[in-house]
Amino acid sequence: MTLKNFDTKELDKILEKMLLTVNDSKDEVFQIGEQCRQDYETLLTELKDIRALVLRTIQEGDVLETKAKFARQRLSELSKHFSKYSEDQVRDAYEKAHILNMKLVVNRQTEQQLRVRRDELERRLQTLQDTIDRAEHLVSQISVVSKYLTSDLKEIGEAIESAKAKQDFGLKIIEAQEEERKRISREIHDGPAQLIANVLVRSDLTEKVYREKGMEQGKQELRSLKEMVRAALSEVRRIIYDLRPMALDDLGLIPTLRKYLDTIETYNKTAEITFSNIGEETRLPSKYEVALFRLVQESVQNALKHAEASEIQVKIEVQKSRVVLIVKDNGKGFDVAKKKKDSFGIIGMKERVELLTGEIKIHSKIGSGTLVIIQVPIEKEDK
Numbered sequence: 312m313t314l315k316n317f318d319t320k321e322l323d324k325i326l327e328k329m330l331l332t333v334n335d336s337k338d339e340v341f342q343i344g345e346q347c348r349q350d351y352e353t354l355l356t357e358l359k360d361i362r363a364l365v366l367r368t369i370q371e372g373d374v375l376e377t378k379a380k381f382a383r384q385r386l387s388e389l390s391k392h393f394s395k396y397s398e399d400q401v402r403d404a405y406e407k408a409h410i411l412n413m414k415l416v417v418n419r420q421t422e423q424q425l426r427v428r429r430d431e432l433e434r435r436l437q438t439l440q441d442t443i444d445r446a447e448h449l450v451s452q453i454s455v456v457s458k459y460l461t462s463d464l465k466e467i468g469e470a471i472e473s474a475k476a477k478q479d480f481g482l483k484i485i486e487a488q489e490e491e492r493k494r495i496s497r498e499i500h501d502g503p504a505q506l507i508a509n510v511l512v513r514s515d516l517t518e519k520v521y522r523e524k525g526m527e528q529g530k531q532e533l534r535s536l537k538e539m540v541r542a543a544l545s546e547v548r549r550i551i552y553d554l555r556p557m558a559l560d561d562l563g564l565i566p567t568l569r570k571y572l573d574t575i576e577t578y579n580k581t582a583e584i585t586f587s588n589i590g591e592e593t594r595l596p597s598k599y600e601v602a603l604f605r606l607v608q609e610s611v612q613n614a615l616k617h618a619e620a621s622e623i624q625v626k627i628e629v630q631k632s633r634v635v636l637i638v639k640d641n642g643k644g645f646d647v648a649k650k651k652k653d654s655f656g657i658i659g660m661k662e663r664v665e666l667l668t669g670e671i672k673i674h675s676k677i678g679s680g681t682l683v684i685i686q687v688p689i690e691k692e693d694k
Contacts, residue, residue, distance in 0.1 A: 606663060
């Protein structure tokens with residue numbers, strides 16, 4: 312599946328379902344952990360009571376053991392001197408020894424049962440504690456997964472959207488190149504080519520006028536011919552300037568921008584364009600000058616064509632390690648958050664800035680104009 316056919320909305324739906332499932336699982340695990348904590352507290356209370364009962368039973372058993380011992384000794388003494396004691400005394404001693412012995416047996420059984428219950432509670436508490444620990448660990452891991460899904464994975468959609476935009480931008484560049492070729496071809500055909508053809512025709516006419524009507528008429532035709540040549544040369548220079556200003560290589564970025572903006576202001580009489588250069592007119596490496604010129608060109612054209620601005624301010628500051636470029640207009644503005652279809656001019660500007668490892672910020676609101684701030688780090692070329 313190509314990026315062109317990839318539906319990012321479907322990816323968003325899948326991510327949303329995954330998030331719901333993960334969050335539901337997180338809630339279930341959390342509820343399990345909470346139930347285990349409640350059971351743990353209940354069993355812990357019971358264990359404390361059982362331990363207290365074990366201790367009390369042991370103490371009671373010790374007392375019974377001592378009493379039973381004395382009762383047996385008493386019974387043994389009665390057995391040795393049976394004739395000295397009455398039948399009632401013997402019967403009473405025997406019953407006391409028997410009762411104490413039975414109580415001791417019951418005590419030992421109770422103690423054993425309590426010990427078994429105590430050990431069972433301790434094992435269950437340990438199992439519950441392990442379950443609580445695992446539940447907490449799972450909740451923590453699920454939280455990480457949830458965070459990953461809501462942040463990092465959503466960047467995939469944005470990356471795909473960006474890749475689609477870049478792909479569309481690439482196709483648009485190809486279309487734009489073809490359109491540009493057609494435009495230049497048309498301009499050369501309708502402009503310089505026609506003028507040069509007229510110059511050839513006019514040169515023949517000048518020669519004829521010179522022969523037939525004399526020198527003065529010939530001079531007038533010659534002057535007219537020079538104006539046509541001058542117009543043709545001006546058209547050629549304008550076409551070349553649109554492709555790449557020669558002054559950019561000869562004079563540098565600042566003088567070229569100043570001349571370009573003056574020319575644009577003259578051609579577009581609906582807008583006042585002001586240019587400010589903060590600092591010295593320092594030459595920059597060629598790739599920076601070309602890119603920054605195109606960024607100003609695109610920003611100004613956007614302000615004129617789309618924003619219908621009446622005032623445009625262009626400021627540039629060349630620092631030691633970076634260039635700061637600001638283009639501000641008072642046009643109708645636009646919603647930055649809303650992605651416009653075919654907004655390839657802005658995409659192209661962002662691409663240029665990214666290639667220079669710079670940063671571009673566009674601030675705009677409908678009815679409040681647009682502010683473009685570009686910062687580009689400068690890497691000095693080796694001389």
